[in-house]
Amino acid sequence: MQSEAHNFKTAAKGAIADPNLQQALGNLETGFVAARARAAAGLDEFEAMRDEAVALKNHILANLDYYLARFEERVVAQGGTVHFCATAEEARQTILGLCRDNGARTVTKGKSMVAEEIALNPFLEANGIEPIETDLGEYIIQLAEEPPSHIIGPAVHKTKDQVSDLFHEHHGKYGKTERLTEPEDLVNEAREILRQKYFDADVGITGANFLIAETGSTIIVTNEGNGDLTQMLTSAHVVISSIDKVVPTLEDVSTILRVLARSATGQEMSAYTTLSTGPKRAEDLDGPGGFHVVLLDNGRSDLLGTNKQEMLRCIRCGACMNHCPVYLAVGGHTYGWVYPGPIGAALDPHFLGIEEAHHLPGASTFCGRCQEVCPMRIPLPEIMRHWREDAFEKKVGATPERLGIRAWAFLARRPRLYRLATRIAMRLLGRAGSVRGGRFESLPLASGWTRGRDMPAPEGRTFMDRWAAGER
Amino acid sequence: MLKHHYPKLFAGDADWELRAKDLAARTHELLSFLADIAGVTDVDVTWDGTVTYHDSCSGLRELKVKDQPRRLLGAVEGLTLTELPTAETCCGFGGTFCIKYADVSVEMVTRKAEDIRGTDADMLLAGDMGCLLNMAGRLKREGSEIEVRHVAEVLAGMTDRPSIGEAEQG
Numbered sequence: 349m350q351s352e353a354h355n356f357k358t359a360a361k362g363a364i365a366d367p368n369l370q371q372a373l374g375n376l377e378t379g380f381v382a383a384r385a386r387a388a389a390g391l392d393e394f395e396a397m398r399d400e401a402v403a404l405k406n407h408i409l410a411n412l413d414y415y416l417a418r419f420e421e422r423v424v425a426q427g428g429t430v431h432f433c434a435t436a437e438e439a440r441q442t443i444l445g446l447c448r449d450n451g452a453r454t455v456t457k458g459k460s461m462v463a464e465e466i467a468l469n470p471f472l473e474a475n476g477i478e479p480i481e482t483d484l485g486e487y488i489i490q491l492a493e494e495p496p497s498h499i500i501g502p503a504v505h506k507t508k509d510q511v512s513d514l515f516h517e518h519h520g521k522y523g524k525t526e527r528l529t530e531p532e533d534l535v536n537e538a539r540e541i542l543r544q545k546y547f548d549a550d551v552g553i554t555g556a557n558f559l560i561a562e563t564g565s566t567i568i569v570t571n572e573g574n575g576d577l578t579q580m581l582t583s584a585h586v587v588i589s590s591i592d593k594v595v596p597t598l599e600d601v602s603t604i605l606r607v608l609a610r611s612a613t614g615q616e617m618s619a620y621t622t623l624s625t626g627p628k629r630a631e632d633l634d635g636p637g638g639f640h641v642v643l644l645d646n647g648r649s650d651l652l653g654t655n656k657q658e659m660l661r662c663i664r665c666g667a668c669m670n671h672c673p674v675y676l677a678v679g680g681h682t683y684g685w686v687y688p689g690p691i692g693a694a695l696d697p698h699f700l701g702i703e704e705a706h707h708l709p710g711a712s713t714f715c716g717r718c719q720e721v722c723p724m725r726i727p728l729p730e731i732m733r734h735w736r737e738d739a740f741e742k743k744v745g746a747t748p749e750r751l752g753i754r755a756w757a758f759l760a761r762r763p764r765l766y767r768l769a770t771r772i773a774m775r776l777l778g779r780a781g782s783v784r785g786g787r788f789e790s791l792p793l794a795s796g797w798t799r800g801r802d803m804p805a806p807e808g809r810t811f812m813d814r815w816a817a818g819e820r
Numbered sequence: 821m822l823k824h825h826y827p828k829l830f831a832g833d834a835d836w837e838l839r840a841k842d843l844a845a846r847t848h849e850l851l852s853f854l855a856d857i858a859g860v861t862d863v864d865v866t867w868d869g870t871v872t873y874h875d876s877c878s879g880l881r882e883l884k885v886k887d888q889p890r891r892l893l894g895a896v897e898g899l900t901l902t903e904l905p906t907a908e909t910c911c912g913f914g915g916t917f918c919i920k921y922a923d924v925s926v927e928m929v930t931r932k933a934e935d936i937r938g939t940d941a942d943m944l945l946a947g948d949m950g951c952l953l954n955m956a957g958r959l960k961r962e963g964s965e966i967e968v969r970h971v972a973e974v975l976a977g978m979t980d981r982p983s984i985g986e987a988e989q990g
């Protein structure tokens with residue numbers, strides 16, 4: 349998708365003023381946050397499991413080439429193919445080629461963030477292939493022609509009433525003219541319409557949460573079971589995933605699965621955990637005719653050995669955004685690209701360049717809640733701070749801000765001057781404040797602050813000043 | 821900053837790393853110093869009323885200050901603490917964030933102020949001046965009567981002094 353990350357500030361303003369979005373975000377906060385807290389509290393060994401998952405992922409990253417080679421070997425042994433793709437363009441072309449080989453006119457798709465990353469849908473459409481999203485959330489935003497706003501709940505920004513409107517508008521052509529309002533009825537209607545599409549599709553594309561090196565299997569976890577149908581009924585199953593998803597063994601993946609669902613939705617396990625291993629064998633009753641794994645790098649391997657390597661531990665659970673006060677204020681679309689929230693703030697600049705994406709790591713209070721809940725203990729604020737350093741060095745961002753930082757650094761290195769300057773400033777502000785009732789309603793250079801808050805005035809004398817005067 | 825970030829910033833510098841670590845070891849957040857190091861249990865202060873408390877992010881998540889202020893406030897005679905349901909949610913201050921991303925910051929502190937008013941407390945306490953400035957600024961803008969103070973003011977029996985954002989009477 350075309351990045352709108354540079355537009356963060358304007359988008360944030362619009363998002364805060366959007367009552368539907370705010371209502372949807374409110375539900376997200378109360379739902380997911382409480383569920384994760386219950387799940388974490390309900391399992392004594394949860395923290396130990398996180399440690400185990402972190403250690404496992406660190407081991408994998410240190411031996412990534414080995415496990416990827418193992419994985420490919422096993423996929424080939426089962427009759428499948430692995431396509432390593434360095435860039436998004438390469439991945440798109442590979443998938444298009446596979447669709448053409450199978451004479452595909454329509455493809456069904458399970459949810460995949462990597463597919464979003466390479467902007468697969470518009471590309472397929474431009475090439476005469478109709479992609480049909482089968483995950484309910486993805487289906488909703490496909491109808492609305494919007495990108496996902498959350499990595500596990502693509503349509504969390506929509507209220508029930510908005511979904512009702514969308515279905516009413518788009519399902520008429522299937523003879524569904526009644527307006528439905530109950531969530532259950534809405535789901536059933538979508539299910540009925542999608543069911544037929546599974547039979548019509550020629551190729552099924554899914555993502556993968558994990559790739560198992562030991563068996564050559566790919567795994568997806570869903571709560572709808574749509575992934576199974578997507579891949580079973582087609583002439584080819586194409587898995588689009590990225591190189592950071594490989595895990596050595598099935599035993600290992602169970603460790604990660606246990607922290608994944610708990611962190612994501614507070615479930616012990618997602619409803620469906622689907623393993624795909626190769627195409628249909630002679631003795632199988634059903635299954636896809638071909639099995640292809642398209643493995644995207646897209647700059648991920650460049651992160652290895654850098655101060656941002658830990659991002660590669662991410663298992664895309666979404667906990668960081670569910671708990672992020674900035675995300676919960678502005679929603680996912682405000683971030684302007686595929687990955688929103690803290691993970692996006694730490695990852696998107698890598699894909700888009702810090703010039704385009706500098707607002708994302710900038711727009712954080714470093715409150716640290718993301719890191720606290722991240723099952724993989726990724727130091728997200730620290731990585732955002734590294735991006736801010738990069739932005740500062742590359743002179744990206746507003747000039748006054750950089751000058752301000754320089755001015756502060758100048759003073760901070762000259763303690764006497766610093767004390768003198770603060771003493772004078774505090775006196776002046778204190779005097780001005782005392783005649784205004786102890787606070788300012790507007791202040792030069794601080795209109796951002798005073799637009800929505802008063803600025804409490806200082807008392808007039810600094811701590812150092814009073815300490816030196818013997819007041820203790 | 822001093823406790824966790826300085827040692828990292830100076831890591832690898834033969835001279836300064838040691839100094840940073842030494843400083844870090846000797847630096848304590850006020851409330852954890854009082855409760856954990858100085859072992860204060862009795863404060864000999866009375867304050868009649870209901871307070872609520874905001875856990876500031878760096879205090880809570882970096883310095884693990886959670887229980888200490890509650891223990892200290894528990895020793896104040898007459899004081900009732902009504903917990904803020906979203907006590908651990910960032911107030912939106914965030915240093916330069918509050919100016920650079922003012923709209924987002926104001927939205928965050930507006931939600932915070934709503935939760936604070938929801939507790940019906942007479943006074944809001946916290947241990948971080950940034951958060952206090954932000955929350956006091958918003959509450960004052962909304963015309964709220966809730967006093968905003970640093971925990972230390974209550975513990976030291978200095979509540980006769982003007983609260984944050986208020987001027988000396990007369």
Ligand code: SF4
Nearest residue numbers: 662663665666668722
């Ligand atoms: S950064 Fe952590 S919390 Fe966020 S999606 Fe990735 S694993 Fe989950």
